[in-house]
Amino acid sequence: MQFISDNLHFIDECAQSLAPIVEAYQRLRADLPPGSSQATIELIEAAERKADLDFVLGEFPKAVKQSLEGARRVAGIIRAMKHFTHPCGSEPRDVDLHLAIVATLEISRSEYHHVADAVTDFDARLPSVPCVIDEINQVILNRIVNAAHAIRDRIEQKGGRGTITISTRLIEDAAEIRIADTGGGIPEAVRSRIFEPFFTTKGAGQGTGQGLYLAQDIIVKHHGGSLRFETRIGYGTEFIITLPLTRPPHCHRIGRMREPHARAW
Numbered sequence: 001m002q003f004i005s006d007n008l009h010f011i012d013e014c015a016q017s018l019a020p021i022v023e024a025y026q027r028l029r030a031d032l033p034p035g036s037s038q039a040t041i042e043l044i045e046a047a048e049r050k051a052d053l054d055f056v057l058g059e060f061p062k063a064v065k066q067s068l069e070g071a072r073r074v075a076g077i078i079r080a081m082k083h084f085t086h087p088c089g090s091e092p093r094d095v096d097l098h099l100a101i102v103a104t105l106e107i108s109r110s111e112y113h114h115v116a117d118a119v120t121d122f123d124a125r126l127p128s129v130p131c132v133i134d135e136i137n138q139v140i141l142n143r144i145v146n147a148a149h150a151i152r153d154r155i156e157q158k159g160g161r162g163t164i165t166i167s168t169r170l171i172e173d174a175a176e177i178r179i180a181d182t183g184g185g186i187p188e189a190v191r192s193r194i195f196e197p198f199f200t201t202k203g204a205g206q207g208t209g210q211g212l213y214l215a216q217d218i219i220v221k222h223h224g225g226s227l228r229f230e231t232r233i234g235y236g237t238e239f240i241i242t243l244p245l246t247r248p249p250h251c252h253r254i255g256r257m258r259e260p261h262a263r264a265w
Contacts, residue, residue, distance in 0.1 A: 001075040008071060012064045019057065076106050092223075092247050094128035097136070097175060101166055104140045112148035112164055115155055116181070121167035129175045130247040135218045140166075142211045143179040143239050150183025150237065162236075173245050174225070180238035186231040194229075219243070 029044065048054075098120075105118050112118060144164060151162030162182040169176040186194065197213040219227040224244050231237040 001071055001078065005068065005071045005075070008064060008068045012061070012068065015061050015064060019061075022053075022057065079103070079106075081107065092130040092132055094130050095133045095136075097126065097129050097131075097168060097177065097243075098122045100133055100137055101140060101168070101177070104137050104144065105166070108141055108144045108148075111145045112151070115152045116148055116162040116164050118144075119163055119165045121165065123168045123170050125170045126168050126175055127170075127245065129243050129245060131223055131243055135222065136243075139215045139218055139241065140177070140179065142215055146211065147179060147181035147183065147237075150181050154182070154184040171242065174242045175245060177241040177243070178238055179241075180236060182236040185233040185235055186229070186237055187233070191231070195227075 029041065032041065101120065101122075105120070109118075144166075147164045151164070155162060164182075165178070165180045167178045167180075169178075195212050195216050197210060216227050219225045219241055226242045227239065229237055229239045
């Protein structure tokens, strides 16, 4: 990707340097008096029409810039995948939560970008947080994907576009992560059950009801933190994760979360 990006940057520079030359030549041709080298002028005009020169001059720089943006996106996905899938073992390590969140947003982009914009609001004061980062990544991924599904369900009825907001705060001796969506909110009748194993509000075949149950186990039992939510019908839901800044005592290790699945591409 570095090789492709470097060559695209070179092509972009070439296009920018050639454009003034072509424009100068066109002005020179337009200033020639009638009858001057008429055969040559007609030959040039025919070549311009065949090459569709005006279209090329207008679209070529756009195509290069779009290619550069594509290369940047692919490189970002590769970096995110390397970070997201890097094995870190079962013991807590001091990690940069902001880097983990950005990587997880990149990995899950295909799940939300058609229905929602992702917004981050990070607290620069937040220090490294001791945690098992692959498990925290899975919790954040689960919340992002479910937020996208909640927004999708709402806009299917009302149209528009939603927002997923992820913010961090330093709260005394803990790190707080808030993941908010602009979906339809959680119905009051099921709020007391959403952390139950196998409970799901999704249709048959769309969810196993394990995501929030496993997320709570990871955050509470394995990291000594807390997981709660605030919701309003018609406005959305916000999940609040707190992680202590002191290394948690050894807790029961559970299997890695597998629901829901997010496509990187």
